[in-house]
Amino acid sequence: MKSYIKPKLLSFFTALLVLTSCELANELDDYKPLYSLPAEDAVYNESSAELALAGVYSTLQGGNGNYQLSRLTNSLSGMSQNPVTAIFGGLSPEEQSYAVNDPISDGSMLLTIYTGQYTLINRANWLIEQASALSDDEFPTPNRREEIIGEAKILRAFGHFQLLRLFGQFYDLNSEYGINIRLNPSKDGEVQPRNTVSETYEAIINDLEDGILSAPGLIPKFYASKTFAKGLLAKVYMYMGNYGDAATLAQEVINNSGSNFQLLPSFEALFDHQSRVVFDNVSSLFNLYSDQDDEQINYGNEWTIYSNFSSAFASMATTETVSINGQIINYDATRIPFMLTGAPLLPYPGINGNMKYRQQTGGHETFYFLRMAEIYLILAESEARSTNSVSSVALNALNTVRSRAGATSTGGNGFETYPATISLDQFLEVVRIEKRIELATEQGEDWFDLIRYDYLDSFNSGFQVSQVKATATNSDKFIMPIPFASIEVGRGTIIQNPSY
Helix, strand or coil: CCCCCCCCCHHHHHHHCCCCCHHHCHHHCCCCCCCCCCHHHHCCCHHHHHHHHHHHHHCCCHHHCHHHHHHHHHHHHCCCCCCCCHHHCCCCHHHHHHHCCCCCCCCHHHHHHHHHHHHHHHHHHHHHHHHHCCCHHHCCCCCHHHHHHHHHHHHHHHHHHHHHHHHCCCCCCCCCCCCCCCCCCCCCCCCCCCCCHHHHHHHHHHHHHHHHHHCCCCCCCCCCCHHHHHHHHHHHHHHHCCHHHHHHHHHHHHHHCCCCCCCCCCCHHHHCCCCHHHHHCCCEEEECCCCCCCCCCCCCHHHHHHCCCCHHHHHHHCCCEEEECCEEEECCCCHHHHHCCCCEECCEEEEECCCCCCCCCCCCCCCEEEEHHHHHHHHHHHHHHHHCCCCHHHHHHHHHHHHHCCCECCCCCECECCCCCCCHHHHHHHHHHHHHHHCCCCCCHHHHHHHHHHHHCCCCCCCCHHHCCCCCCCHHHHCCCCCHHHHHHHCCCCCCCCCC
């Protein structure tokens, strides 16, 4: 039985594994932190490997770019503006650049996200290298060495995928603009060129497949399990356009993962953060650890309560509809009103918090990196695209999420499930809108969906991102620039994205 180490002992692990993106490492070559161990000596048995693994998980906390990532994607989407700094005098120039889809490359928020993901990857690399060199005899718990390596590979894949979506042309398998894949720990200041998009996806898939084989099965949801790896791989395949495999894996997660992976009976229950159950609930595949008794765990993530919504998004619950063969169907009736009922944020009367994040106690919060509703929606889209039809599997997957949100199936008008007479084009569009509502202000999925849908129509024809966000007219700037500091240190080795 695994002995779990809370991911809150992590100032020590940071000393063990102090490393950041290799692209920014040159000036750190001679830095030797006090009271630290060389990384090569830090992992020597099961207990030290567990500590190092907790150090990898610690990089997901708010201070390492997760909170900044939420702010950035909220600004990009146009669905919600995140006025964290507006309360204190207005959006920063960097946030304004995201909001109008003309990102600057020298912003501190972007750099924090970039280096935070590479820190996650590099810590995982050190652990994978060191644990792989040990024998099973050093691990009293059966199979624990392979499990630890599996968890680390899943986290490495997650970091690479996050970077690819933000900084690479993830939508085009033939693009040279992937990211710098790191599969070995950084031991010097060597700068390496970017990989292609196909090479990036190959590395991500290899790690997730290894994680599915060797990571633990049923574990607390703030650890990376094989079920999370399987769900994330389904998402990766969908992004790649491999819809058949995406649908197969999503269906497998839904059908074969047991009672610990299912939809909660209500949308609101997902965000009942008064209870510790929320940090390990059945609807989550992987979420951020939070400790309400420790100020340093999840520090900063509570500011997500300021992820307020635009009036256009708020109106989707009451006025936005679609007509399907004469039946007028509302996109939502329950979820958006719930999100808008956040209690007043003292000492700012009149400003309400986002109810997805407003119920926490002690000032701390969790993020869902992947949850079951998204798996159902991955299945809905991927099944429809792979079969070029609205199959019963695809329709049932979409309607399962809507029914959980309170939609009825009377065949009348209002907040109803979608009928079998829906066309394929209508279906794909309502899946996109369903994700926009269901996953609002979580991980920016609505923004990446806009890009994918636009690219599938060849950019600038058919569906376009600018139909949803008028300022998003330059497809080159749908992705972020590589931070200027990394380009500067690379001295021409790292190529900047087009139009930056």
